[in-house]
Amino acid sequence: MPQDLPISKTAQAVQPFHVMKILGEAKALQAQGKDIIHLEIGEPDFASLNCVHEAVNQAMQAGLTHYTPTLGLAELRQKLSDFYQRFYQASVPPAEIMLTPGSSSGLQLLLTALLNPGDKVLLTDPSYPCNRQFVKLLHGQVVSVPVDASTTHQLTTDLLKTHWQTGIKLVMVASPANPTGSVIEQSELVKMAQFLSEQNAYLLVDEIYQGLVYDRPAESILANQNLGENVLVINSFSKFFGMTGWRLGWLVAPLHLMPVLDRLGQNLFLAAPTLAQYGALRVLEPDALALLEQRRQAFQIRRATLINAMHRAGWTINQPQGAFYIYWDVSNLTEDAEQLAMDILWNAGVAVTPGKDFGDYKAKQHLRLAYTTEPARLEEAVNRIVTYLSTR
Ligand SMILES: Cc1ncc(COP(=O)(O)O)c(C=O)c1O
Known part of the structure; x- marks a missing residue:
């Protein structure tokens, strides 16, 4: 070298x-x-499912190989909105949904939209490793909360309050989580969101393993009533939908953030992969x-x-x-x-x-x-x- x-x-x-x-x-x-x-x-x-491959083939044959809008195909944003309504009784307007190249890009977009150099992000140790690296890339500071089996390796509102510091802009949790597979109860998530709203900070819930739960119904924080404007969600077609290599995810953010996310997306990746979006339209069908x-x-x-x-x-x-x-x-x-x-x-x-x-x-x-x-x-x-x- x-x-x-x-x-x-x-x-x-x-x-x-x-x-x-x-x-x-x-x-x-x-x-x-x-x-x-x-x-x-x-x-x-x-x-990935054969029906996805067929749908993508058809899209390809039809020449649907151009950029989509930066926020994603309108039909897919609508379909995800319907998906939230049907499976989670959650009212999520399409205007608050953005398709991203994997949820990895969704995480980076949200962090870029929110962090100034020196801002703090609180997350647990252990947790998904890339999040710490994203914070570093933006010259933010990680506030690490050690967690163990006593809280199923998850953040709790009590831990959040104990470790609270000025300068924290964002708290990141995942449910179910990587590397532990553990789930945070919705009541706990809502309490965290409320506490953070009082602190003018955001809660980012990584729901990428949503759907892969075993003794309980799949859940979304978005199904809770009266959430503040400080709740962000990322999700993906990678895990439950079995489409890791298609590199497609989505984020849900309050309306006030959508213009800045759109602007960042235009610059960072233009749009999520078009053919993957056609595959995703198919994978959300009932069969x-x-x-x-x-x-x-x-x-x-x-x-x-x-x-x-x-x-x-x-x-x-x-x-x-x-x-x-x-x-x-x-x-x-x-x-x-x-x-x-x-x-x-x-x-x-x-x-x-x-x-x-x-x-x-x-x-x-x-x-x-x-x-x-x-x-x-x-x-x-x-x-x-x-x-x-x-x-x-
Ligand atoms: C907790 C968590 N979040 C986000 C990601 C990123 O996944 P993708 O970019 O494929 O959506 C992963 C990947 O393993 C993960 O485990």
Whole structure:
């Protein structure tokens, strides 16, 4: 690499995903002919639905390959509004919905719209790692709230009040969450939103795993009455809808923010991918949603399979209510979860994600397991880990 050509300090400060190291090693082992069970990847193993492919093909044949408006196709914004009404009894006008290239872009847009350099964003440790990096890119400051199993690794209003500081503009939560799969009760979310409204701060709720819940109905904060103008939501076609590679998400924001979000979108990406938007129009049809419900049930079976196998192995696991993750406390097995992840990969052929990817707090005590593979493979993964641990 040339010595004198500059890379910005901001870019240098952005952290890598440690799981990529595991993924790289896993791929190398596979190339040598080793059978690797992948529990590290945070995306459904199912491909996107055939009906989506057909709809996108038709759109392509019809030449619908141009930019859409920056806020997204009007039909899709309407359809998402109908979706909120039908499934969540939530009244969300299309004018408050914007399509984005993945929810990743929605997160960046909202943060860009709200933060000045030095502004603070409160989030939990552990939580989805990219959020911290987005804040850094905008020269904001992260206020990290350590959370553990006593609050199912989620923020509570009490914790929020305890950790409150002047300068916090925004609080970010996810329900269900990555890496824990835990859910925040709606009553708690509403209390947080109210407290933040009194502080003139925003609450951003990441609902990207909405629909992937197992012992309870899927929910949205938007279904609550009398919410203030300070509630923001991001969502995505990636997880429940199984369309990670199509790079399409959406955000819901109060009307007063839409012009600035539109202006930022015009500059940052012009519009979300057009063909993905036609695919999304199709995936919101009842027959497609019925197929996705079957997939949700498949995840539920996988969750039960993995948890039962882990219980049989004698490991203590709390059952997460959503997403497709288990955040496994391995403190009785190691003081260094990242090393354990490597050892498990090399000796048991099972790839998992070290807690380090999600923050610092008790990160060395945790591994994230994604049940994004067949039940038989999940059982085999646990058996292989048990065998390895017994021979250490
Ligand atoms: C909690 C959470 N939010 C946002 C994202 C971003 O997803 P996408 O950009 O595919 O919508 C992810 C991806 O794994 C996630 O886990």
